[in-house]
Amino acid sequence: xGRRSQGEEEHENHERWLxxxxxxxxxxxxxxxxxxxISQVNEGKYRVLSDTLSSAFRxxxxxxxxxxxxxxxxxxxxxxxxxxxxxxxxxxxxxxxxKKEKMRNMxxxxxxxxxxxxxQGQVRITEGALGITVDINxxxxxxxxxxxxxxxxxxxxxxxxxxxxxxxxxxxxxxxTDNTPINTAxxxxxxxLSGMRASSVVRLFIDQGVDPRRLTATGYADxxxxxxxxxxxxxxxxxxxxxxxxxxxxxxxxxVKMP
Numbered sequence: 105x106g107r108r109s110q111g112e113e114e115h116e117n118h119e120r121w122l123x124x125x126x127x128x129x130x131x132x133x134x135x136x137x138x139x140x141x142i143s144q145v146n147e148g149k150y151r152v153l154s155d156t157l158s159s160a161f162r163x164x165x166x167x168x169x170x171x172x173x174x175x176x177x178x179x180x181x182x183x184x185x186x187x188x189x190x191x192x193x194x195x196x197x198x199x200x201x202x203k204k205e206k207m208r209n210m211x212x213x214x215x216x217x218x219x220x221x222x223x224q225g226q227v228r229i230t231e232g233a234l235g236i237t238v239d240i241n242x243x244x245x246x247x248x249x250x251x252x253x254x255x256x257x258x259x260x261x262x263x264x265x266x267x268x269x270x271x272x273x274x275x276x277x278x279x280x281t282d283n284t285p286i287n288t289a290x291x292x293x294x295x296x297l298s299g300m301r302a303s304s305v306v307r308l309f310i311d312q313g314v315d316p317r318r319l320t321a322t323g324y325a326d327x328x329x330x331x332x333x334x335x336x337x338x339x340x341x342x343x344x345x346x347x348x349x350x351x352x353x354x355x356x357x358x359x360v361k362m363p
Contacts, residue, residue, distance in 0.1 A: 299323025
């Protein structure tokens with residue numbers, strides 16, 4: 105009996121490696137199952153995740169309405185637009201100086217061309233924040249209640265046009281009347297009369313070579329008086345055509361000193 109037990113203890117089990125092998129195969133199988141599961145994308149969950157991320161990135165900060173901007177992932181990246189900084193160097197200063205010099209020369213030439221009318225008080229040349237203003241009394245340009253230029257007015261305005269033509273400054277022509285009503289077939293009110301008078305001056309400027317793109321004609325009727333309409337002298341001053349030559353540099357007013 106003791107001998108038999110000793111023999112059984114001495115018997116060696118040669119199939120023990122199958123247990124380890126089976127465990128290894130099981131682990132290897134589990135590993136490949138996990139790898140396969142990871143490689144398979146759940147389209148539904150992926151779409152939910154994608155929509156969530158897109159919504160988060162599309163949200164516009166600070167917008168109370170929750171407005172969103174669609175993002176095309178295939179769209180090319182926008183190009184950065186360089187911001188040009190203002191040139192504060194000598195060149196800009198030279199340009200401003202040249203503009204001021206041109207305005208001074210133009211004012212002097214207009215003053216010389218209209219010198220007789222300036223002495224008579226029919227023309228006033230003044231400087232403003234935007235350039236030069238030439239106020240011409242309507243009696244010099246038109247007959248009462250008419251918008252056709254007189255011969256003498258054509259000569260005076262032609263001289264002004266030839267001075268302005270070589271430049272590139274914008275020009276605004278304003279027609280003004282007094283408060284005396286007018287009601288004719290051609291001019292039902294002072295609005296039509298003032299507008300037509302301004303247009304007549306603009307047409308003459310165009311005929312004399314001034315670029316039409318620089319010109320603006322405006323009629324103000326009796327809405328911008330420079331004197332009291334209660335007096336004849338005031339009404340005479342209010343009937344006028346104002347020609348403004350803009351310097352295009354409102355931040356740097358042109359200083360024109362008349363002789």
